[in-house]
Amino acid sequence: MSYVEAILNGLMVGGLYGLFGLGLALAFGIMRIVNIAHGEFVVLAAYLGVTLLAVTPLPLPVVVVVVAAAAFALGWALQATMLNRLLGPNPVPAMVVTMGLSIVLRNVLVELYGADIQSIDIGPLQNMGIGFAGLSIGLLPILIFIISVILFIGVNLLLTRTTIGRAFRAAADDHEILETLGFNRRRIYNAALGLAVALSAVAGLLLAMRSSFTPFSGVERLLIAFEVVIIGGLGSLRGCFLGGLFLGVVQVLGLKLYPNAGPLFGHLAFFIVLLVRQSNLGLFLAWGRK
Amino acid sequence: MSTFLRSGLALPALGLAVVAAALILLPIDRRLAMEVLLVLAMAQGWNLLCGYTGLLSFGHHAFVGLGAYVLFMTVNTTGLSPAWSILAAALVALVVGLGMWALLRKLRGPYFSIGIWVLADSLRLLFAQWEWVGSSRGIVLNPMSIDASTFADTVFYLALGLALVTVLGVFALLRSRTGLALMAIRDNEAGAASVGIAVARNQLAAFLISAVVCAAAGAIYYLSVLYVDPSGAFDIDWQIRVLFIVIVGGLGSIEGPIIGIVIYFGLRELFRDAGDLFLIFQGLTAFLVPLIMPGGIWGLIQSRTGWQLFPTRRIAQ
Numbered sequence: 001m002s003y004v005e006a007i008l009n010g011l012m013v014g015g016l017y018g019l020f021g022l023g024l025a026l027a028f029g030i031m032r033i034v035n036i037a038h039g040e041f042v043v044l045a046a047y048l049g050v051t052l053l054a055v056t057p058l059p060l061p062v063v064v065v066v067v068a069a070a071a072f073a074l075g076w077a078l079q080a081t082m083l084n085r086l087l088g089p090n091p092v093p094a095m096v097v098t099m100g101l102s103i104v105l106r107n108v109l110v111e112l113y114g115a116d117i118q119s120i121d122i123g124p125l126q127n128m129g130i131g132f133a134g135l136s137i138g139l140l141p142i143l144i145f146i147i148s149v150i151l152f153i154g155v156n157l158l159l160t161r162t163t164i165g166r167a168f169r170a171a172a173d174d175h176e177i178l179e180t181l182g183f184n185r186r187r188i189y190n191a192a193l194g195l196a197v198a199l200s201a202v203a204g205l206l207l208a209m210r211s212s213f214t215p216f217s218g219v220e221r222l223l224i225a226f227e228v229v230i231i232g233g234l235g236s237l238r239g240c241f242l243g244g245l246f247l248g249v250v251q252v253l254g255l256k257l258y259p260n261a262g263p264l265f266g267h268l269a270f271f272i273v274l275l276v277r278q279s280n281l282g283l284f285l286a287w288g289r290k
Numbered sequence: 291m292s293t294f295l296r297s298g299l300a301l302p303a304l305g306l307a308v309v310a311a312a313l314i315l316l317p318i319d320r321r322l323a324m325e326v327l328l329v330l331a332m333a334q335g336w337n338l339l340c341g342y343t344g345l346l347s348f349g350h351h352a353f354v355g356l357g358a359y360v361l362f363m364t365v366n367t368t369g370l371s372p373a374w375s376i377l378a379a380a381l382v383a384l385v386v387g388l389g390m391w392a393l394l395r396k397l398r399g400p401y402f403s404i405g406i407w408v409l410a411d412s413l414r415l416l417f418a419q420w421e422w423v424g425s426s427r428g429i430v431l432n433p434m435s436i437d438a439s440t441f442a443d444t445v446f447y448l449a450l451g452l453a454l455v456t457v458l459g460v461f462a463l464l465r466s467r468t469g470l471a472l473m474a475i476r477d478n479e480a481g482a483a484s485v486g487i488a489v490a491r492n493q494l495a496a497f498l499i500s501a502v503v504c505a506a507a508g509a510i511y512y513l514s515v516l517y518v519d520p521s522g523a524f525d526i527d528w529q530i531r532v533l534f535i536v537i538v539g540g541l542g543s544i545e546g547p548i549i550g551i552v553i554y555f556g557l558r559e560l561f562r563d564a565g566d567l568f569l570i571f572q573g574l575t576a577f578l579v580p581l582i583m584p585g586g587i588w589g590l591i592q593s594r595t596g597w598q599l600f601p602t603r604r605i606a607q
Binding site: 028034036082085086091092093094095096097099100101102103104105106107108110111219222223226227230258260261262263264267268270271274275 | 569
């Protein structure tokens, strides 16, 4: 694999990383909640996909939609039953609750599926590729990249063109004004976490088609999502997308150089960005300001 | 003597002396006791940071692993005795802690929590790649450096010493001027800053103390098993354990982690044969406690009775 191919592959996987970050950023931006179980939801989606493909005759695109719907319901239920009770200026209780949830999910997955490495077999598409100017790129990564771009555009349209999207943004800015306009703040939050989890679930399922996973992959996915958010900036969709692409390229190139180093290069890039941004981080983290 | 009694220090002093004497004299499982004492020290250190300064760290397993590795490398390369090498572990944790603070100092709230988690994960990956420290195979302690006949007792007394120093040290700190500042930050960070408390400086002090305590505890624990590898020493499970203990017992008090530790090890012995079930139960408890009992068990007891075993509150006469 040449370096150009590595960079292209990094860009393709980076679209998914961007979606991971987007899920985390939506939840934090709108209800100031950091969902520590974010990574476990991503992995849960992959396991749900594996199971649906194995036991039902549903075709892959339908499975993706079913997983997204289930993830939306899960996010809604989590916010409605648990997290809405922990709203407020102190972020610690919600983080502890979702940390506990992540431990439960991780170990339930180990109980159900074992700790072995899993992957999703999607048939002949897996090995198809296209040659271009001496480079060969898999068809699947390209398809996945296109889907992630479409999802980003969709979220952008949702946030700018629809009532619920405007309500999300209003909730992020000032939830009291939102309520004076007649919106039910809690329902908006439920929908927001549903959307956040659904986006990450789709990304997790797509990633599972490209690379293997175990019940313990959640931590890695959470840290990726977090790094994307910090690198790209919390308040902007474009930032999330570009942050994801950057992290994807760094990781794939790093793995090409040191195959055993895992996500170490992503972490290092994250800290370099952090150091560079130290001086005006407060400005950079402010939601909604470009 | 009567001022000593009225100061409220007699009860904790007596309690700790009784517990220490019981641990030394009774025919208990010293291996388990050692682990309990080390995790207690970690929990007290972590609680000083998270319970008092509001910086919720998800990455203190970084210091556990770091302390263990520094001890092993010091003993194996310099021939210094394991007990003295704990000081090297503490010193390195102090320096690395300062470096981490430089990276994380502008991160607050969730950003701090996950930022330090990323740092801990980076250390795990780094040590797994680093040939000098045995990469992913880990390293074995030089067997010539220990005396097998007294080794079990040595690590037990080291653990007991660390736990006592930590509990008493945290207690003394909280009764000092700095402690007053820390408790003010716990209760209202903006309010504390507005009356002239240097919030960042106090947070740094608490961070460094917690780092040193966790490193020393990690060093003693891995000394007792004579072997360290990156996936075990930098395991997030260390952090989860401490989080569970402090949250269930009660954040922001000395009594809370002590109650939490009794519950944690009690449950662990109870679930000993149940494997992953214990982990699921542990997660479920951490999940439910903030929802139904926000102050943990000690918070509940204290709000009902007003008791304080380790008096750190200032009450107007």
